[in-house]
Structure formats: C-alpha cells, structure tokens
Amino acid sequence: MPVTVLLVDDEPLVRAGLRAVLEAQPDIEVAGEAADGAAVVPLVRRLRPDVVAMDVRMPLLDGIEATRALLRTVSDPPRILVVTTFENDEYVYEALRAGADGFLLKRARPAEIVHAVRLIAEGESLLFPASVRRLAAEYGDGGGNRAARAELERARLTDREGEVLRLMARGLSNAEIAARLVVGTETVKSHVSAVLAKLGARDRTQAVITAYESGFVTPG
Amino acid sequence: MPVTVLLVDDEPLVRAGLRAVLEAQPDIEVAGEAADGAAVVPLVRRLRPDVVAMDVRMPLLDGIEATRALLRTVSDPPRILVVTTFENDEYVYEALRAGADGFLLKRARPAEIVHAVRLIAEGESLLFPASVRRLAAEYGDGGGNRAARAELERARLTDREGEVLRLMARGLSNAEIAARLVVGTETVKSHVSAVLAKLGARDRTQAVITAYESGFVTPG
C-alpha cells in the first residue's frame, strides 16, 4: 500500500516538480494538489492522504494557518511536511510549532525529497536532517547570516516588538505603524526604541537590514 | 519538427517541474538539463537546442555569464529564456543586456510557461509580457510596493547611485557613505535623493527594502 501525498503550493511549477519527483517512486502516490491553504482541509477530508507537502508562503491561507486548521479540525490528521525556499524562514519554525512534522528545502535533490516524504510517512520527525545542514553550509548562510541571526536570538523580541519590526520591514513610518496597530505614535516609538536597543541597531534601516539578514523577514 | 529546450537550473525540483510542464506539449521536447552555467556551452554544442531556459542565480557560473559565453563562443546560438523568481531581479536585466531574449517568472502558470517557450522559439522577444505585469500586480503587496516595483523596472540607477544604494543597504549613514566614497555629505545626499526618486521610495528604509526585494542586494 503506497504512501499517498497531497501537494500544496501556490506555484504550479513547484507542484509539477514535486509530482514528477514523487511519482517516479513506485511506493509513493500523489493523491491531489491544492494551490492555497484554504483548499487543504476539504481536500484532506476527501482524499485522506498520509502526508501533506505544504508550502509556507501562500495566498489566502498560509502554511502555518493551514497546519493549525488541519490539526484542529481533522480527526486522524495526515503528517505535515513543510516545504520552503529558505532554511531560516521564521515561518517554518512557526509551522513546526503549529504542529508540522518536518521541513524540506525546495532546492533539495530529488532523492532527498523522496527520502523526506518516506520518513515523514513512517512517523519520523524531520526537523534538522543532515541534508538540510549540509545544504545550509553549502549555500553559505543562504538567507541567514550567522551574526545577524545570533543577534536576533539574543534579542528576544516581544510579540509586539516583532510585529513592529515586521511593519518597519515593510517600509512603514511610525505614524503608519501606529495607525495599523491602533495605538499612539508614542507607543510605537517606545517599541521601535526597544527593537533598536535589542538589535544593536542605530536606526530603523539597520534594524530592517538585520531582519532581512537573519531571515526574520525574507524577500519574495 | 518540435522545439527543443535545454533546462539550466541548479534546483532539480525546478528542472523537474519545467520538464513536466514542457513535455506535456507535443510540439516541445526537453533536450537535456544542466545544473550550473559552466555546463551550458558544451551541452549546447552537443544538443543544439532551440531554446535555453536558464536560471539567473546559479553556482559556478550564473545565467548572465553563461548567456555571454553562449553568444560569444557558439555559432548560431540558441534563443535564451531567463527564468527567475523575482520580477525585479537586477540580474535579469543584466542577462537581457547580455543578450537573453526574454524572461519568465517561476511562479507563472504552466500555460504561460509553454507560451513563453513557443514565443521565444519563434524569434519573438518576451521582455514584459502581460502575464508578468499581471503577476507583478497580483503579488504586489497592495499599493506602495507595487508602484515602487513598477518604478524599479524603469529605474536605471547610475553606477554611483547603485554604489550608494548598496552602502545604504549595509546600514551606513550619509556621513559614513561620504567618508567611504571620499566625497562630501552633500554629494551623498544628492545621490540618495536620486535613488529615492527613481525607486519611488519615501525614505532610505524603503529604498533598502526595495533593494532586498528586487534582489539588488541579497541576504547573507
């Protein structure tokens, strides 16, 4: 009895690639595809796949929310393999905290992709497989320079501070952030100052750079 | 006689996806694959493909250099379709200047990918197809950034402006940039203003964000 997989990614090209790679295996079967997180729950109910290979970044409903929704609403939920482009995508960690069972880099080799799906299907957790560490090393930090990352680790931003940093990283001014969060500009200034202090940044631009360099936010 | 395509991308998953999408067409044939730019020239010599679908960012030899190498060393070179993740990747423009015939977003739909390959094969140039504009609009995060991207498409920064933007993206203040470039701070301010205007950015933070989002600078 083959392992059945549901592919969830907003890019058809990635779905086609995963399908080609996985269906080349006799013991793996692609049960279906979805282009966004919102379609996942009904599809899982109908297809009952063993594994969901899920992108984190998607329109409508991202991989984190889709993971939560699956675990919350589906009885005997499938194992969830998070698929991502960047190794230090903080969304990945959120997805793992939300209950995903492992993650996989899109640039992994076909054999590694197949291996990951099999492992996950068998109930193994696949948090930091050797292949990922190797890839991370090969691609030299690829989206997470160590110093910046260490800085962010030590920083221990509060929820609110992280929220503010994210908005800073979208180019919003203090006034705009205040409007978005429905608080006063003075409050935002407090949070911004805290972020700058914790990150060792001199101004918001340096803070945003640290956010990018550490993978706290990612381009694309 | 079918259109033959050589796939060049360092990610096997992307190659598999392109292969699956293209080989579903009766009039398109995948002649071969390469994982980096260095392998392109000999492969083209041997396989004589009509079209090379080439990633810009690759180890060893990137898409720009590979394009140059092809046009310089191969007689009757194939048409070159640049494949990219970001619409405003400055490398793409370099590749186009180097002689590539068009570019394609990885998140395009299969039908659009097929269409692009056919167009390129027929000798059409494919610089800003409607599909790309539509995708850019769809994925533009609402308003401000979209305008900035559209701006960046046309924004041809001068050498000096690019240099200044790069230093901005490293967190340097105007005074520090001035010291680094051995010019006056007023001069730096002029360049910064020009960059902001060309990028449609309100302040240096937004400019740096655009630099990251467009791939003008990369984390790590």
Place this chain on the structure above:
DNA sequence: CGGCGTCTCCCCCGTGCGGGGGAGCCCGGC
C-alpha cells in the same frame, strides 16, 4: 500579596534626513 514584564502613553530635545532649489565640471555624442 508583591514583584516583574509587557503594553500603553507622555514630556523634552538634538539632529540626521529628505525636499527644493541652484551651480560648476567633465565627458561623450550629435
């Protein structure tokens, strides 16, 4: 209970930033 951390808001104050002007110099192209 009292402490602690978080979130909220307030004051003053200096300054780096960015807009809007203008101007001289050099080089390459028409």
Place this chain on the structure above:
DNA sequence: GCCGGGCTCCCCCGCACGGGGGAGACGCCG
C-alpha cells in the same frame, strides 16, 4: 561647436526620528 548626463558641492528648511527620561494598567507567577 553645443548639448545632455553624470558627478560633485552648496544653500535653506521642515520634520520625522531616536535618546532619555517617567508613569499608569494589566496579567502572570512565585
């Protein structure tokens, strides 16, 4: 020759930013 673009430098000016304080309200936890 002249013109245009790029690089350089200068003026004034308003303001958002960020530092350095302080303070009240809430929830959590020992």
